[in-house]
Amino acid sequence: MLHQILKAPEGPPSDVERIKEKSDYLRGTLRESMQDRLSAGIPDDDNRLMKFHGSYLQDDRDLRNERQKQKLEPAYQFMLRVRLPGGVATPAQWLVMDELAQKNANGTLKLTTRMTFQMHGILKWNMKKTIQEIHASLLDTIAACGDVNRNVMCNPNPFQSEIHSEVYEWSKRLSDYLLPRTKAYHEIWLDEEKVAGTPEMEEVEPMYGPLYLPRKFKIGIAVPPSNDIDVFSQDLGFIAIVEDGKLVGFNVAIGGGMGMTHGDKTTYPQLAKVIGFCTPGQILEVAEKVITIQRDYGNRSERKNARFKYTVDRLGLETVKDELENRLGWRLVEAKPFHFDHNGDRYGWVEGVQGKWHFTLFVQGGRIADFDDYKLKTGLREIAKIHTGDFRLTANQNLIIANVSSQNKEKISELIEQYGLTDGKHYTALRRSSLACVALPTCGLAMAEAERYLPVLLDKIDAIIDENGLRDKEITIRMTGCPNGCARHALGEIGFIGKAPGKYNMYLGAAFDGSRLSKMYRENIGEEEILSELRVLLSRYAKERQEGEHFGDFVIRAGIVKATTDGTNFHD
Ligand code: SRM
Numbered sequence: 001m002l003h004q005i006l007k008a009p010e011g012p013p014s015d016v017e018r019i020k021e022k023s024d025y026l027r028g029t030l031r032e033s034m035q036d037r038l039s040a041g042i043p044d045d046d047n048r049l050m051k052f053h054g055s056y057l058q059d060d061r062d063l064r065n066e067r068q069k070q071k072l073e074p075a076y077q078f079m080l081r082v083r084l085p086g087g088v089a090t091p092a093q094w095l096v097m098d099e100l101a102q103k104n105a106n107g108t109l110k111l112t113t114r115m116t117f118q119m120h121g122i123l124k125w126n127m128k129k130t131i132q133e134i135h136a137s138l139l140d141t142i143a144a145c146g147d148v149n150r151n152v153m154c155n156p157n158p159f160q161s162e163i164h165s166e167v168y169e170w171s172k173r174l175s176d177y178l179l180p181r182t183k184a185y186h187e188i189w190l191d192e193e194k195v196a197g198t199p200e201m202e203e204v205e206p207m208y209g210p211l212y213l214p215r216k217f218k219i220g221i222a223v224p225p226s227n228d229i230d231v232f233s234q235d236l237g238f239i240a241i242v243e244d245g246k247l248v249g250f251n252v253a254i255g256g257g258m259g260m261t262h263g264d265k266t267t268y269p270q271l272a273k274v275i276g277f278c279t280p281g282q283i284l285e286v287a288e289k290v291i292t293i294q295r296d297y298g299n300r301s302e303r304k305n306a307r308f309k310y311t312v313d314r315l316g317l318e319t320v321k322d323e324l325e326n327r328l329g330w331r332l333v334e335a336k337p338f339h340f341d342h343n344g345d346r347y348g349w350v351e352g353v354q355g356k357w358h359f360t361l362f363v364q365g366g367r368i369a370d371f372d373d374y375k376l377k378t379g380l381r382e383i384a385k386i387h388t389g390d391f392r393l394t395a396n397q398n399l400i401i402a403n404v405s406s407q408n409k410e411k412i413s414e415l416i417e418q419y420g421l422t423d424g425k426h427y428t429a430l431r432r433s434s435l436a437c438v439a440l441p442t443c444g445l446a447m448a449e450a451e452r453y454l455p456v457l458l459d460k461i462d463a464i465i466d467e468n469g470l471r472d473k474e475i476t477i478r479m480t481g482c483p484n485g486c487a488r489h490a491l492g493e494i495g496f497i498g499k500a501p502g503k504y505n506m507y508l509g510a511a512f513d514g515s516r517l518s519k520m521y522r523e524n525i526g527e528e529e530i531l532s533e534l535r536v537l538l539s540r541y542a543k544e545r546q547e548g549e550h551f552g553d554f555v556i557r558a559g560i561v562k563a564t565t566d567g568t569n570f571h572d
C-alpha cells in the first residue's frame with residue numbers, strides 16, 4: 001500500500017491547526033464572540049473559524065490611519081460570501097441579496113471570480129440576521145471560505161445545451177457532497193439546538209476529520225471549448241467530455257492554484273495536470289479521494305506551502321495518481337482529447353435550447369452598485385421582479401440574465417435599455433476581457449489597488465488600443481492587489497500584481513485559453529511605465545501579429561517573454 005511509504009511533511013502544526021483542533025468542529029467561542037458588545041470585532045481564533053462559516057472580519061482600510069490617530073479600534077466589519085454552486089441564483093434570491101446588501105452591508109454586491117455573491121461592510125450585530133435571511137432564501141454561506149472544499153464552479157450557462165445543464169447538476173452534487181457535516185453553522189447562526197451526544201450520535205467529519213484540510217480546496221468543471229472557469233487553476237478540475245452529443249465523463253486535472261508570495265520561490269502559481277478520465281457516476285468518489293489525499297499529505301506546518309499543488313509537486317504527479325487509484329480501488333481511464341479556445345465570457349443575447357434566451361451583461365470588477373450615471377443595481381432589481389428564468393454569475397465577474405422566455409424577452413430588453421445595462425459592446429474588447437480582485441479598501445492583504453484602479457488604468461490603455469486599431473481584439477488583462485491571485489492574474493495575457501501603493505509587477509504571455517501561465521516582464525512599475533511598456537508592446541502586436549494570433553502567443557513568439565507552463569519557474 002502506497003500510503004505507508006508516503007509521508008506528510010514534518011514540522012510543528014501551524015497555529016490554525018491548533019485552532020481547528022480545539023474548536024469542537026468549528027464552534028470555538030464564535031457564538032459568544034458574536035454576542036459580545038464590547039468590540040465590533042472578534043478574537044483572532046474565532047476569526048479563523050469564521051471563515052468556514054463563509055465570512056471574514058475586515059476593517060475599512062481607507063479609515064485605518066484616521067481611526068488609529070483617534071485611538072479608536074479599526075472600523076471592523078464583516079465580509080460574507082455565499083455558497084452558490086455553478087453561480088446560479090433565482091430572481092427571488094437575487095432580490096434577497098439586493099435587499100440585504102442595501103440594509104445590512106455597504107449597499108453593493110460583489111460578483112466574485114468563483115461565481116458567487118459577496119457582501120462587504122456588515123456590522124457584527126447584523127451578521128446573524130443576514131445569514132438567517134440568506135438561509136430563508138434557500139442559500140447558505142457554509143464552506144464559502146476556510147480549509148474545506150469551496151464553491152464549486154462550472155460553466156454558468158446551463159441552458160446553452162442539455163450537456164451544460166447536466167454538468168451544472170454535477171457541480172451542485174459535488175458541492176453538497178463535500179460539505180462539512182458539523183452542525184456548528186446551524187447552531188451558531190440558525191439557533192438549532194445541539195443534539196446531546198450518545199456515542200453513536202457523536203459528530204464526526206467522515207471525510208474531513210476534526211482538522212479539516214490543511215488549506216482551502218477548489219473544484220471547477222469546464223465544458224470545452226469554453227475554459228471560462230479556468231480549469232487549470234483549480235486544485236481539482238474536471239473537463240466535460242462529450243461524445244455523440246452525450247456527456248460520457250470528465251477528464252480529471254489536479255494540482256492547480258494561483259497564489260504565491262513575492263520573492264519566495266517555494267511559492268508559485270501552478271497549472272493543474274490532466275491525469276485521466278472518469279465517468280459522471282465516478283466524479284463524487286474521485287473528488288472525495290483526492291481530497292482525502294490532500295487531507296493526509298498536505299503540509300499542516302507551513303500554510304504558505306499547504307495547497308494541494310505543493311502536495312502534488314512534492315510527492316510527484318504519478319505517485320499522487322497511484323495513491324488516488326489505490327484509494328479508489330480502480331484505475332482512471334486514459335484522458336480523452338479536448339480543446340479549449342478561450343477563458344472569457346461571451347456577451348449580449350444568445351439563444352439557448354428550449355427557445356430560451358440569455359443576456360450576458362458586462363459588470364466591471366463584478367461590482368453591482370448604483371453609480372452616478374449608471375443605475376446597475378436598480379436596473380437588475382427591476383429585471384429580477386419580472387424575470388421568470390434565473391441569474392448566472394460568471395467566473396469573469398459578469399452576469400447572465402438567463403433562461404428568458406421569448407414572451408419575456410421584449411420586456412427584459414426594454415429594462416436593459418431603460419437602465420442602459422451594457423453588454424460592453426461600446427467598450428474595447430480589452431476592457432470586456434478584464435478582471436480585478438477586490439483589494440482595497442476591504443481586503444486585509446492588499447498591497448495595492450485593483451478593482452478601484454483597473455478601470456482608471458483601462459481608460460488610458462484604451463487610448464493606446466485605439467491608436468493601434470485594436471478595439472475589437474480580445475486580450476485578457478487581470479489585476480490583483482497582491483500575489484494571492486484572486487483574479488487569476490497568472491492566466492491573464494497581461495497581468496498586474498500589486499507590490500506597493502501604485503506599484504505593480506507586470507506579467508505577460510499567458511494563453512488566451514487558460515492553458516499557459518504568464519511570466520514576469522517588469523517589476524515594481526507605476527502607471528507611467530506601465531503605459532509606456534504597453535504603448536510599445538501593443539503597437540508591435542498591431543504591426544507584427546500573425547493572422548488570428550493572440551497577444552499572449554505573440555509576446556512569446558516575438559521573444560518578449562519565455563513560455564511558462566510550469567509554475568516553479570514563474571519567478572525567473
Ligand atoms: Fe481570494 C484570500 C477575495 C478568488 C486566492 N481572497 C482572499 C481574501 C479572503 C483575503 C483574506 O484572506 O483576508 C479576499 C477577500 C477580499 C474582500 O475584501 O472581499 C479574497 N478571492 C477573493 C474574491 C472575492 C476576489 C474577487 O474579486 O472576486 C474571490 C472570491 C472567490 C469565491 O467566491 O470563493 C477570490 N482567491 C480567489 C481565486 C480565484 C479562484 O479561486 O478561481 C484565487 C486563486 C486560485 C487559488 O486559490 O489558487 C484566490 N485568496 C487567494 C489566496 C491565495 C491562496 C494560496 O494558495 O496561497 C488568498 C490568501 C490566503 O488564502 O491566505 C486569498
Ligand code: SF4
Binds near residue numbers: 443447481
Ligand atoms: Fe486581496 Fe490579494 Fe485577493 Fe486581491 S489578490 S482580493 S488583494 S488577497
